[in-house]
Amino acid sequence: SQxxxxxxxxxxxxxxxxxxxxxxxxxxxxxxxxxxxxxxRGLVHLILIRSNERExxxxxxxxxxxxxxxxxxxxxxxxxxxxxxxxxCATDAWEYGNKLVFGxxxxxxxxx
Amino acid sequence: SQTIHQWxxxxxxxxxxxxxxxxxxxxxxxPNLYWYRQAAGRGLQLLFYSVGIGQISSEVPQNLSxxxxxxxxxxxxxxxxxxSDSGFYLCAWKSGANEKLFFGSGTQxxxx
Numbered sequence: 554s555q556x557x558x559x560x561x562x563x564x565x566x567x568x569x570x571x572x573x574x575x576x577x578x579x580x581x582x583x584x585x586x587x588x589x590x591x592x593x594r595g596l597v598h599l600i601l602i603r604s605n606e607r608e609x610x611x612x613x614x615x616x617x618x619x620x621x622x623x624x625x626x627x628x629x630x631x632x633x634x635x636x637x638x639x640x641x642c643a644t645d646a647w648e649y650g651n652k653l654v655f656g657x658x659x660x661x662x663x664x665x
Numbered sequence: 666s667q668t669i670h671q672w673x674x675x676x677x678x679x680x681x682x683x684x685x686x687x688x689x690x691x692x693x694x695x696p697n698l699y700w701y702r703q704a705a706g707r708g709l710q711l712l713f714y715s716v717g718i719g720q721i722s723s724e725v726p727q728n729l730s731x732x733x734x735x736x737x738x739x740x741x742x743x744x745x746x747x748x749s750d751s752g753f754y755l756c757a758w759k760s761g762a763n764e765k766l767f768f769g770s771g772t773q774x775x776x777x
Contacts, residue, residue, distance in 0.1 A: 586765055595671075595755055595768035596709075641708060645762070652699070652724075653759075653766055657708035 557585075557642040557656030565662045572629040574659040576642030577622075583645045585618055585625050586653065590639045599627075599640075634665040667692035671756045671769030678776055684729075684743040686772050688756030691737065696758040698739040699766070700731055703753040715739060751776045 560575045576585070584603045588596040602609045602618045602625065609616045615628040629636055639660050643653040671688045678684060690696050697716050701709040711724045713731035721731050728747050732740045739756060756769040 583762070588766075593753075593771070593773070595770045596757075596766070598765040598767070601765055643766070652711055652714055654711070655701075655709040660706075 557644050557654060559640070559642055559656045559659045561659060562657070563660040563662070565664065566632055568632060568634055568663055568665045570632055570663075572632050572636070572661055572663070574627045574640050574642075574661070576625045576627070576656055578625075578642075578644045579623065580644075580646050580648055582620070583647060585616075586643045586645065587614075587616060587625075587627050588641045588643060588655075590641065590658070592638075596641065629661075632661075632663045634663050637661060637663045667758075667767065669756065669758060669767055669769045671772060673772060674770065675773045676775070678746050678774065680748055680776055681745045684741070684746050684750070684774070686741040686754055686756075686774075688739045688741075688769055689737055690739075690758045693737070693758070693760060695736060696760060698733060699757045699759075700739065700741050701755040701757065703755060703771075705753075709755065713741070746776045748776050750774065 557576050557578045566572055582604055584601050586601045587599045589599050590596045600611050600616050602616050613630045618625045639658045641655050641658045643655045668691045699714045700712040702712055703709050715721050715733045718733055729743050754772045757766045759766045
């Protein structure tokens with residue numbers, strides 16, 4: 554079964570609004586990563602947060618990690634139409650060895 | 666800088682035909698290499714990964730196989746394709762534990 558589960562499955566917002574996506578996981582992790590995928594393309598790494606970190610920023614992206622709740626959130630502020638894509642969380646855990654396990658993703662649509 | 670090449674971008678094959686998808690990485694040595702498959706609108710399923718030449722780990726029993734004949738070359742193969750092998754195949758690499766994945770542009774395989 555998937556280690557990471559994103560919520561919501563799909564999100565539609567207006568340009569300029571903030572978008573929040575959540576990810577829950579099941580086991581202890583080394584780090585959690587967020588990726589973006591444009592339709593029909595490969596995934597692009599956005600941000601990595603380690604298990605001893607609680608929050609990380611990169612441009613308009615803000616990621617939080619709550620290891621006690623085994624959850625993470627990705628916030629995109631002041632969204633743009635170009636942010637329309639699928640967003641995936643992936644977990645890196647000792648018990649999974651050298652593998653990243655991906656969730657099913659959130660489809661984000663930003664309307665202009 | 667590191668780059669990853671994956672080809673072909675699209676492939677239409679009849680049921681029962683063989684398959685060979687190739688992935689090469691440049692600008693790094695001894696990468697961990699991965700093959701993922703993505704069904705339409707879904708998350709990524711890890712198929713195979715490799716931590717070194719000739720070392721292949723299979724995640725899901727199936728009709729596919731993988732080989733790593735050279736340090737930076739990863740090949741996904743099948744002797745006889747099934748309809749259920751259709752999907753979007755992604756190759757990826759990372760330099761080691763606790764690191765991010767770099768993805769190729771993907772191959773859309775349609776088995777008819």
